[in-house]
Amino acid sequence: MSDVEPSIPADYPREWEADVVLRDGSVAHVRPIRPDDAERIHRFHAAQSEESIYLRFFAPIKRLSDRDVRRFTHVDYVERVALVATVGDDIIGIGRYDRLGGRDATSAEVAFNVADSFQGRGVGSVMLEHLAAIGAENGVAEFVADVLPQNRKMIQVFTEAGYDVSRNFDDGVISVRFEIEPNEKSQAVRLAREQRAESQSVRALLNPSSIAVVGVSRDGRSVGGRVLANLVEGGYRGTLHVVHPEAGTIEGLPTVPSISAIGEPVDLVVIAVPAPKVLDVVAECGGAGVRALLVVSAGFAESGPEGAERQAQLLALARRHGMRVVGPNSFGLINTREDTRLNASIAYEMPPAGHLGLFAQSGALGIAVLASAGRRGLGLSDFASAGNRIDVSGNDLLQYWIDDDDTHAVGLYLESVGNPRKFTRIARQLALRKPVVVVKSEVSAFGRPPGHRVRETRTPPRAFREMLRQSGVIRVGNVHQLFDVAQLVVNQPLPKGRRVAVVANSDALGALCGDAALSWKLDVTRGPVAVAADASEDAFRDALVAAFADENVDSVVASFIPPLITGGRDVARTVAAVSAQYDKPCVTTFLGIDGVSDDLSASAPDGSTRIVPSYPMPEDGVRALAAATNYAEWRGRDRGEPVAPLGIDRKGVHEMVRSIMAESPDGRELTADETAQLLALARISVWPSVPARSPKEAVDAAEELGFPVVVKSIAPQVRHQVASALRADLRSPLAVVEAYEALAERLEEYGPDQFVVQKMATPGIGCSVTSVEDPLFGPVVSFSVSGPPTDLLDDVGYRNPPLTTGDVSELVSSIKAWPLLDGSRGRGIDRAAIEDLVARVSVLADENPEIAHLELNPVSTHPGGLDVLGARITLAPASLRQDSGRRAMT
Structure with a gap:
């Protein structure tokens, strides 16, 4: 609805609206209640069972009075807050809290009511998460509720949310009470629920039990026809429907005139009609209860303003009916698993089955990515192209691949990142289990692909690079390098260290490999060992066994030119057989020797097949090995605990920020006294x-x-x-x-x-600690040495809160000027003091989006501590962060 509609109050908080994925993978819309919801409330109540009504109201109320409904739908959004979850025009859940004791009270009574048909799908949990986040913003500290003992589902909503819930049974009612301040357990519960729901949503997309294709021409010579042919030729295991208004059969398959004529639920509908007709098809799908859409049609936001408007209508219509959308302008979806065999794409052939999950955004890049995988013989578990990415994104696929046992590594080709804050959070969770390889151009206002919904950023490209490094992502420069790394991490064990052995049959080739290893900061601890060009197969084997068996070696680089005596394929089989016996990675190059790829596999002691990757040039293999080594180091590193500096008066900070913003709604720079006062609440003392x-x-x-x-x-x-x-x-x-x-x-x-x-102040080295609230990235914390290293060399480290103690430590030592501080050129600074300061700034930035800019400069660091000699803070209206405490699809 628009702002001019009289049914929406002037103080209606639109920022509380969110689309959410429920436990079963379906989609619902959460929003504040409105006065025009009265009739929807009556319909909701009338559809409830007697038991549900009694559990909510403790009485058998057949119809709510108009007076009660008015009280329910007219709230002030501060002392009395109510949310509704909707699918289409129907309310499926209601959650509310009423503050107890007036505006300054910190306790509120909370209550929920979920439609019978949606119980068990996590609606109550979502409502509690949203209400708790809103309550905390409004100064509520705890929720209380009265629950009948037989209402086990509602008690579970409270106890399973991760809060410390106290209970008291009196007069036949259980009274529960819990603080809503997020704690480590409640945050973990929220993120785990989000991951399971979004994973289930993608699982339904990639494993549909039934598919309908809309937009197939009579002769099959269309985009829809290409998708249909691929589904048939790929051996799709589910039920396949072809929709055509007139033709009786197409490609030998019977057709139905419309989606609604199918007469049974459909998991996935592939839409390949011209763009102006897409919305009609989507509306019909919504009415027929379709779960998900794959829109391969082009002609949306990438084509201009008219297409952008059509794209917005497509998303709104799909969300209204609870459907997920891949596309528009998508290349398609592929699942190579034998029990599914899904090739709902415009690719010319099904890629081989394997263990690499691939995601690309545009169709053109999808073609390039799949072609490259095919040339490498690298098998895929899944492939997805998001197209214009109005709904399903790389974040969703990452959530799915976290617990997918068939996917051992993930490759992403990203043209844009719509929610970097959520991306890095999910990518870190995935990277802790399996490698994530990313091709991404620099982030800038000029790099926004047509059709993608992306906020502008004021953060320099290096900040995004640091964000990826913070998340454990392996960033590469192009698709070629993506598959270089993928071949290694899918087929070989991860390196346990940086020590490398080089084995070759040419001094020059060995030197080339050794130089490449050193350039990528690997340590050559054995070799280069060059066997003679006319060496026997036994000599090759002995050199390789010695390299792998060396306790001072973590990885082996083996490179060969055509031998004069032993055949190249014999050498390849020897490399594979030896490598398979050790838990160490191996990369190879066979210069001028064709056809060795088929010979580079052998059985490992555990019965698995180990494939040794081969590269056109040694530098390619060594670069991939260095990337895998850096990733293995990150994965084995202690990341510490979430930072929790002692003594921060969070309530005092929030109140002071709110007070200043109430006086200056557009924000302003704080005075020196205000800056010192605000920082003092965080135990940061300014001279x-x-x-x-x-x-x-x-x-x-x-x-x-x-x-x-x-x-x-x-x-x-x-x-x-x-x-x-x-x-x-x-x-x-x-x-x-x-x-x-x-x-x-x-x-x-x-x-x-x-x-x-x-x-x-005490003589020391001047440093700068800064936080900036970026429209795209949210809070970004930086650290640098003041003066020329920052001003002339741009030697600045960046991290994105929330931070762990490990993140803070890495940030401080990430700058090139770190040797000035660590004592290698004199007395070292008090590292604990500077890390504590960075942690405090990160918490302030993370918990207060109104802090648009906070700069501590100079911070004089010395062996005895530090002195904050200068500070500036600017407040601005809080940005709508895309990855806040309220679960939402982004």
Whole structure:
């Protein structure tokens, strides 16, 4: 509905609206209740069983009074909050809380009611998650509820949410009470539920028991015809329907005139009609109870404004009926498993079955990715092309592959990332179990593909690279490199370290391999060992066995040119046989030797087949080996615990931020006193600075603070430039006057009133800790050494909250200037102090989206701790984060 419709209150919180995936993979819409929901409430209540009504109201109420319904539907969204979950125009669930004791009270009574036909699908759990997040935003600290003992499902909703629930039985009613502040367990429960629901949703897409294809021409020479032929030729195991309004049969298959004429539920409908007709088909699918849509039709947002409007209508219509959508402009879906054999794509042939899951966004890239996999002989478990990605995205496929035993590694070709915050969270969870290889161009406002819904970003491309590294993702430059790495991580064990042996039958080739390994920061601890070009097969085997058996070797690089005596295929079989006996990876190159790929497989001791990847040039194999080694190191690294700095007054921070935003709805930069006050609530102490508009005021400030002092400029253009904007260790009034006058003359172009006086801090190295609320990435925390490393060399490290202690440690040491701080060139800093400061800034940024910019600079770090000498904070209206505490499809 639009803003002008009278049924929507002026204070209606649209930001609470969300589409959610339920436990069974279906889709529902959660939104605040509205006055025009009165009739829907009556219909909902009338459809409920007597038992459900009694459990909710403790009485057999056949019809709700108009007075009650008005009270239910008219809320203030602060003291009284109500949400409804809908599918189509029907309410399937209602959740509400009423604050107990007025606006300042911190307790609220919570209640739920779920439609009988939707019970057991997780509707109540979703409603509780959303209400708890809203309650926390509104200052509610705990929920209470009265539940009848026989209402076991509702009691389970509370107890299984991960909160610490206390119960009290009195007068036939169980009273429950729990704090709604998210804890580690409740957050884990929420994320696990999200993963299971979204995984189940994708499972229904990739494993449909029935498919209907709409848009097949009579002669089959159409995109729809290509998909239909692929489904038949691929051996699809389910029920296949062909929809055509007139033809009796197509390609020997009987047709039905419409989706509704099928007469039974359909899991997946493939839509390949011209774009202007797509919405009619979607509407019919919604009415027929179809679960999911694959739209291969083009002509949507990628084609211009008219197509963009059509695309928005497609999403709204599908969501209204609870259907998931792949596309539009999708290349299709493939599942090679023998029990499904799904080739709902426009690919020319079914790829071989294997253990690599692949995701690509555009159709053109889908063709390139599948062709490359085919040339490599690399088998796939699944392939999905999201097209314009209006609904199903890479995030959904990642959720599915987390617990899919048939997928051993994942490859993604991403043109854009609609929700990087959620992507990195899910990618990290997946990367802890199996490798994730990503091809992604740099993130910028210019890199948005036509048709993709992507927010602009102000964060530099390096921040996204760091985000991927933080998540354990293996980032590569192109599709060629993606499959280089995939061949290794799918078929070989992960390296246990960086130590490499090089075996070759040419000194020059061995040197090439060794140089490549060193360039990728691998340690060559054995070789290069070069056997003679005319060596026997036994000599090759002995050299390889010695390399694999060496306890100082973690991986083996084997490269050969055509031998004069032993055949190249014999060497390949020897490499495969030896490699299969060891739990160490091996990469190979056979220069000028054709047809060895079929000979590079052998049986391992556990009975599995081990395939040794072969590369055109040694550099390709070594680069892939280095990527796998870096990933293995990340996977084995201790990531620590979520940061939880002691002493942060979260409530005080929230209240202060709300108070300032209430006075300045558009936001503003905080004064120095406000900045110090807000940071003090987080136990961050800022050294006081006294503004000075003249030499006399500077002297007065110095005498008030006590000598020695510092005079510095706070002009934005030079505030980071210590050498030109600061005079330190001033020990007399005369020194203060001279310093002030010199700076004023030097920096005259930046205007007056730009100077402050501070107490002289302990000598140290200046650092900067910053957080920025980015429209695309959400909070981004950075760390750097102040001055030239930041200003000239852009030597800045980035991480995305929420952070673990391991993330913080890696951020601090990720910058190239770290040797200036770690003691290798003098006294080291107090690392624990700087990590604690970064952790506190990350928590402030993560929990307060109104903090648009927070900068601590300079932070003087030294062996005895640190001193925050400068700080700036800017507040702005909170951005609508895409991965908040409320579960939502994004």
